[in-house]
Structures are given as C-alpha cells and as structure tokens.
Amino acid sequence: MQFPHIDPVFLSIGPLQFRWYGLMYVLAFAAxxxxxxSEVRRKQYPLTKDDVADLVFYGAMGVVLGGRLGxxxxxxxxxxxxxPLQVFAVWKGGMSFHGGFLGVILSFVLFARRKTISFWALIDxxxxxxxxxxxxxxxGNFINGELYGRQTDVPWGMVFPGGGELPRHPSQLYEALLEGLVLFFIVRIMSRRSDVTGIPAWTFCAGYGLFRFIVELFRQPDAQIGFFFNFFSMGQLLSLPMFLVGSFMVFRLSRRAA
Known part of the structure; x- marks a missing residue:
C-alpha cells in the first residue's frame, strides 16, 4: 500500500499555516x-471551572516542557x-512521551499544593x-508520515515517504488503537469499578507500558540510538518499568481494598 498523502497543513491564512499535528494537541486539551x-462534578471535588482550566494549562505545560526535555x-x-540552540527548534520535532509523563506529574504536584487537593485525585x-x-x-504522526514501523510483508504494510521503497508497519496506527482507544476504555472501566484512589493512574501506567513495549516490536527504532543488547529499543527500556511498577501497584491496591 502506498502511504495516503495528506497535506500536513489543513488551513493556510496568508503566512499563517495550521497543521493537523497542532490541531491534534488542541483537540486533546479540549477533550x-x-x-x-465531568470527573470533578462526579467526584464532587472542590474545584471551579477556572480551576479545571488552570489544571489543563498546568498539564499542557508539563507535556510540552517535559516532552521536549525528555x-x-x-x-x-x-x-x-x-x-544548545537546537533546544528551541521545536518545529523540527522531538518530543518524548516519558518526558511528558514526568512533566505532568511534576506540574500536578505543584497544582495539588497550590489548591490543597489530593495529588492522586488529580492523577486518577x-x-x-x-x-x-x-x-x-x-x-498526527501518521498524517506527517513520521515514526513509521519496521519493514514488513503484511498486506497492510505501507510505503512511507522517507522510509525507502519497501512497505513498513503503520505503527502509528497500532499505537493510536492500543495506547489511545483500548487504553482509554480500560482506564475508564477501572475508574468506574473501583473507588480505590490510585487504581486508575496505576492502570494507565501499566497499560501504557505494556502496549508501548509491544508496539515497539513493530516500530522503527531511532536511527541515532538503534537497539540495546541487539533487541530492546529506548522506548521499551523506558516502558518496561512502567508496566512492572504499575501492575504491582494495581495488584497491591486491589488486595488492600479486598
């Protein structure tokens, strides 16, 4: 299959260009x-609409700054x-989920102290x-034709621009399905079935670690790093502890609540 060319710019107004990838961030923050x-109302937390907006802002700063630094x-x-000036060249890409994850945790710690609300309530x-x-x-990565997978002969393999002439796994879509849709429903169900503080957060941690580790088996490793021990990618090394610690904490909290 040929990669379906999609213009990364969905709207141009004079010199201004609005890209699909940026739109995805906007939609994510709005959602x-x-x-x-909805969760603040359901749990009856003492947060106003302005507080929620501030919390989203804190999280956004954590994602962007932590993701870049990571x-x-x-x-x-x-x-x-x-x-060092390349640090500011964000238009060239370069974001890390694991860095953004740590950035959000730090930003929520600061917000929790400011509002004197439980940190774990926010993280859940x-x-x-x-x-x-x-x-x-x-x-957004798929639309940009970046972060594609390894070479494959499966029927749905795609020839990506910049990825050579051979088809590759559309690993961005694998991640969108597993880390996005599937993980959303898993965490959502766990948050409804259990009132134990920390269960949703650790479920996300374990689920993301597992799904990212699996998808990395199909994703092209970063060219400047390659493999560790001729097998593990950097993404796998960073995700495996998330799965192990997250699974242990879910088990421990569930046993304590039983």
Missing amino acids: TYFILS YILFYDLKVYLAD MAAQCAPIGLGLGRI
Whole structure:
C-alpha cells in the first residue's frame, strides 16, 4: 500500500499555516477539559471551572516542557550539547512521551499544593484523559508520515515517504488503537469499578507500558540510538518499568481494598 498523502497543513491564512499535528494537541486539551470537568462534578471535588482550566494549562505545560526535555535527555543528548540552540527548534520535532509523563506529574504536584487537593485525585482523573491525547498524537504522526514501523510483508504494510521503497508497519496506527482507544476504555472501566484512589493512574501506567513495549516490536527504532543488547529499543527500556511498577501497584491496591 502506498502511504495516503495528506497535506500536513489543513488551513493556510496568508503566512499563517495550521497543521493537523497542532490541531491534534488542541483537540486533546479540549477533550481533557471536558473529561476533567465531568470527573470533578462526579467526584464532587472542590474545584471551579477556572480551576479545571488552570489544571489543563498546568498539564499542557508539563507535556510540552517535559516532552521536549525528555527527548533531549533520552534520545539525542549529544546533538543538543553540540548545538544548545537546537533546544528551541521545536518545529523540527522531538518530543518524548516519558518526558511528558514526568512533566505532568511534576506540574500536578505543584497544582495539588497550590489548591490543597489530593495529588492522586488529580492523577486518577488525568489518567482517563491521557489516552485521548496519545491516540490523537499518533494520528498526527501518521498524517506527517513520521515514526513509521519496521519493514514488513503484511498486506497492510505501507510505503512511507522517507522510509525507502519497501512497505513498513503503520505503527502509528497500532499505537493510536492500543495506547489511545483500548487504553482509554480500560482506564475508564477501572475508574468506574473501583473507588480505590490510585487504581486508575496505576492502570494507565501499566497499560501504557505494556502496549508501548509491544508496539515497539513493530516500530522503527531511532536511527541515532538503534537497539540495546541487539533487541530492546529506548522506548521499551523506558516502558518496561512502567508496566512492572504499575501492575504491582494495581495488584497491591486491589488486595488492600479486598
């Protein structure tokens, strides 16, 4: 299959260009606001609409700053040490989920202290929103024709621009399905079936770690890093602890509540 060429710019107004990838971020933050508002009402947390908007802003800053810093530290440190100004060249790409994950945790710690509300209450709500952002982000990656998979002969393999002449796994879509849609429903169900604080957050942690580890088996590793021990990608090394710790905590909290 040939990659379906989609113009990454969906709207141009004079010199201004609006890209699909940026739109995915906007849609993700909008969905996050509505889900958080719904959860605040359901749980009757002492947060106003303005507080929810502030929480989304904190989370957005955590995603962007943490994601950028995480990419620099985990994936391409030598390049940025050689040319520090490249840190600000965000239009060239370079975001890390694991960095964004840590960034959101830090931003929520700050917000929880400011509003004197439980940090875990915030994280449990955010865990229901994160898969939406992940799913939309991977769709944006697919539209851009980036982060494609390894070479394959499966019928749905695609020839990506910049990926050579041989078909590759559309691993962005695998991630959009597993880390986005499937993980959203898993976390949502767990949040409804259990009133134990921390269960939704640790479920997300374990689920993302597992799904990312699996999809990395089909995703092309970063060229500047390659494989560790001739098998593991950087994404797998960062995701495996999430799965192990998340699974242990879900088991522990469930046993404690039984």
